[in-house]
Amino acid sequence: EAAAAPGAPDGLEGRVHFWRGRVASRRGDEEGRRSEMALAAGGSGDEAEYLRRRMAWLEEDKTGFSNVGWYRHLLDEIDYYAARRDSVMLYTRYVELTDLMREAGFRDRAAAYLALADSCGRAIAARIPFPGMDINRACLLYEVGLKEEAGEVFRRLSGNAAAMADPSVSALVDYNLYSVYGDTSALRRACATLESSTDYYSLYPIVSASVAGEALRRGDRAEAALYARRARQGVEALGQADHRLMALRVIAEAAEASDDAAAAARAYK
Known part of the structure; x- marks a missing residue:
């Protein structure tokens, strides 16, 4: 059985077990994952309910929902995470709503949900800046038809030397500069980056x-x-x-x- 989380503040033991479970999952330790997640879910009160929702999200399969059912589920999730002011999960759920509306052909509603996701994304990036957030935002802008706005984000990223030092970022940025602007030099750079990597x-x-x-x-x-x-x-x-x-x-x-x-x-x- 997994040990208790020593020294964790009251109410946060479950969260420690939750993240231990995530780490175990990434390492392929299924027994450790189950043990830690069981400890995380076993509490009571608001924090335990929060962790159970997060665990349900990790196991979620949207193919088990109708489009209407998925929409209602996402709205329920947004109500819950908005009450907790959880920008990360709100961002995730607004992105999923954006995708749902885009796939259904409701471009205006997709753009509205994208704006809400973008607001959450900016709040997150202000605390924990990382290029993946900008890449996600730009890809969503492109998908809902806001091509020039997406291009500006990719251009800004292409000028960020620290971000472009990561081959996984530079390949994505260069390929998307090609997608938005038809920049064949950027396409060649993306190809060269990918050909020199196995990752x-x-x-x-x-x-x-x-x-x-x-x-x-x-x-x-x-x-x-x-x-x-x-x-x-x-x-x-x-x-x-x-x-x-x-x-x-x-x-x-x-x-x-x-x-x-x-x-x-x-x-x-």
């Missing part, structure tokens, strides 16, 4: 597909075929459906340009 492979297929697409536009069939093959290796792992579809379309077009009808047919399936 950021999930972005590489869409970057490779974009390089292949640019090569096709220039009429460089050899480079298009090379990067289409590289994109093909990881395309099924792309999480965003629009990225996966774009990559498959470019892979098919590169195959057609090389007179490889069989490869084109596989990509179009």
Whole structure:
């Protein structure tokens, strides 16, 4: 059994166990995670209720909800975390509402929820500045159609030497500068960063597909075929459906340009 949290102030023992459980989970220690989370959830009062909500959030699967049910659940969560003035969880839930409205085609409502998420994000960044918050914000701005606003955030990040020293940040920023402005130099930088690393492979297929697409536009069939093959290796792992579809379309077009009808047919399936 996990030890009690020695020296923790009254009411915070559960939170110590909660974070110990998170650490155990990241280490792959499932038994430790269960033990710590059970201790975190076993208390009573407001703090225990808060931790139980956080644990439910970690296990949450939105596919178990209808769209209306998910919307109501998120509103309930927002009411709860607003009462606690929990900016981090409010930010998370407003982002999820933004995504829900965007996917449903309610662009104005998506933009309104994004503004609320942005307000929470600014409050968090004022206390704990980190580039991931700006990247999330810029991606959401782009997704709801606020392309220029997103571009300004990415441009600002590109001038932040400390942030860009992190390859995972620089690759994302450079790829998104290409997405927003069509900056092919930024695309090449993103590709070079990813090719020199083994840690950021999930972005590489869409970057490779974009390089292949640019090569096709220039009429460089050899480079298009090379990067289409590289994109093909990881395309099924792309999480965003629009990225996966774009990559498959470019892979098919590169195959057609090389007179490889069989490869084109596989990509179009």
